[in-house]
Amino acid sequence: MGRNTRKRRMPLAAKAVAGTAALALGGGGLVWANFYASAGESGPSQNRTKTSAAQIATIDCPDVGQQLSDVPDQARGEVDGELASMDQQITDAYQRLVTTRQAQAGDSQYVQNAILGPLKDRRKVLLDRIKLEINRAGGQAPGNLDELAPCSGRPADQPQPTDGQNGDGQNGGGQDNGQDNGQGQGDGQDQGNEQAPTDNGNGAAGPFAEDFIDINDVQPNSRDLPNGLAANGRSGSKGSFTTKCGVNENKLYNSDNIIVAPGVANGAHHMHDYVGNQSNSSLSSDDDLVAAETSCQNQGDKSSYFWPVLRVQDGTQEFDAADQGGGAEGNVGRILQAQEAQLRFVGNKRSKVVAIPKLMRIITGDAKAFTNGLKNANTSYSCTGFEDRQSTDKYVLCPEGSQLVRTSNFQSCWDGQNADSANHRDHVAFVQADGSCPNGFKAIPQLQVRLVYDVPTPTIENGQVKNPYAVDSFPEQLHKPITDHNDFINVMDESLMNKVVKCINKGKNCT
Template identity: 75%
Template structure:
């Protein structure tokens, strides 16, 4: 499929974003909005019921993009652009939610009438356009997409300051425009104390091998190929997503670290990627490897403190580069692997897992020295001398035909329980990304967390650890890809 070749006019750090000040609340970024909700209302299965006295609403919208299939190639660009607009609508609705607490307290129908109702109408208009674009391109749009237009406000974990002590309660310092006591003093919509867990409280070997988190095993193709692409020493950051939102500035609404390919933004064509410089030691690897940055919410104003994608959308604090970024390709338990096609795109994990549910969640958090203990929906608190570890093991079964798909998932699959690929899919080298960080351990006391670290996220996803994700575009030259396959299939360890 074709790629938009229009280039970004100015880098993220240099842009002046109109309206950023209107998005900043309580000293930086978007803060949470209290929301009276039933004590029996629950989120996804991995969240517990919260008390009615300390509920917080976020915007929960069906993910239209995940429901799309069979979109003709020539409609993909238009559809991706429409989906990106839909993401922006959710961001704007969340911003409205986060800045109207007094109005919400005075009118129980305010959220529905002023935020969710208009949002549904705007989403319905976009869905209609998506259906029209698919039909015009010779496809057949799903008539049921209209059912995905409506969103809801739902509670999310948010302990009050002091948990009932003076200053807590529904309005504990959270008046419009003032410092909100519900944001742990971070000026950001999460994380909260309940998002963290002492690594010693995680059961060893409790994480099973679903979604490819197990290594390649002892059978089949047992070799490995490691590529060294650094830890983003070149400071390549942006809030684009070339895979999910090509041609859309700030399509991710959060900032990514990039290693490997050095010409990676929303407007990069396949030709741009093929001709770009690379940070990889092996110059035949121009692949792009990118993931949302981690930040330490310590009050630091980063270069993007007032930018969309950064502080203006609740991603605040000091960006933390990995101390190590290990990129390794491994084999398949059942047999040999075949070469990846050039420009194959893979997204693993789900940036919207907090509202989408955990079906596509594929992050794993741990600490060095404790990596037999893995957790998906909590950030680990590591003991002194131990470092935070993020792991993503990618889908490694390819449909043999497509470098991408309408929802950016259907052309790839995880291995089955026996380690083999589903019918019609071929085993390719599995990318495993292991990121290690030196992070001061946050302090959790009285239901509050101080100086937390958090993954960048869409504003309404509240910096939940389960939203961690990782992206890859294969831009290895043919000789190097053949070397990767040969090393893995022959059982060698190469780099």
């Protein structure tokens, strides 16, 4: 495995979670108390369903990083570290949320008093540090940062338990025998004459049946997010450049995020696939990236292309089943390797393109879109033979003989000055409705990533999904498809980037 072992900074809050995660580990990776297990087990089934519906499914916190658009360069390292610690605090709180269902069922104020209140206090400490670091470096911290300390509990929106109809009051007509084949922990038999949803080994952290849609039910050309997927290059610059970098045959995985949390171990809280640059870890400096090996056929392309892995939650014990970023944070099951990873750069509808600055960082999509909202969501799922149908808020079910397609089209306008920005978004933008760049921005080659997978089609019965596939995510994001995202660091040498620009602007299709 290409996992990184160099010493990295661990967020202060990470130490607390390690012991909790170790206690939670079981046969299928992460085994939380079942989401539904504690609500009214001894009472009538309708009361249990009502109580379950009122429970909090996840924790919704304001994304502080996206509010920090002006952080002095000398303060960014420390600020990024505090933001990573803040992510760890949310993870800790989410783990407490899902392991205290019994207490929550008996105390309507438990979540607020024991989880959300203390979380607010801990976030306030880090927000004060962030303000100090920004101001000490000569910047001006936003005046409203303290307003971002409180988090809220987000109610369950997945299907609720249903009354059992199996006649004998036992799960599946018989005893569980305390075994679940890696799919969570049973209690011997289903109580209350009802069947609770299975958790597919991740402790009821998703995905759920409602997160899937048959590709035939996706309307053609109906994608309703602000960041469209229509290809550029219709009139202004019609060419393309395709770089071939493999499908992570080297099995380079880690749960770092060199862009958002440099120097921080497990900064992503989920596992990434890497192609291209082979020196991807939170410790990698720009010099490390430039000097690294590459999986790309053209050795002039040492760019880092990375995205969260896709898994099938089938009970498989992966190499990271006991690790943070993996099973200890709800990312369980068999990691899927893409059959194809097409990395293609295209032009702009209205103008020629200019070179992408070396070491520019671009993130497309939003790993926290389930709690942040759709503003930055920008990935989609489809099936071969149906690629006029794209779904971002649902995983798709493909028919027999069709493969899953996962697509990310990056921002293709640059502010002309910065290779990154404090929130990792403001230095780039999407084209406007007419295909032009916003005022003051220049068109650059648009990276389009198309990943193709052989995925066993999940089965959905009685409102439950078995052996689903799902993207790795932050624990509190519940593996929602809307949280998918993709990352790019440009490490092409000057001659290759010039070739890319020349091919696109002259209307050629190059490799």
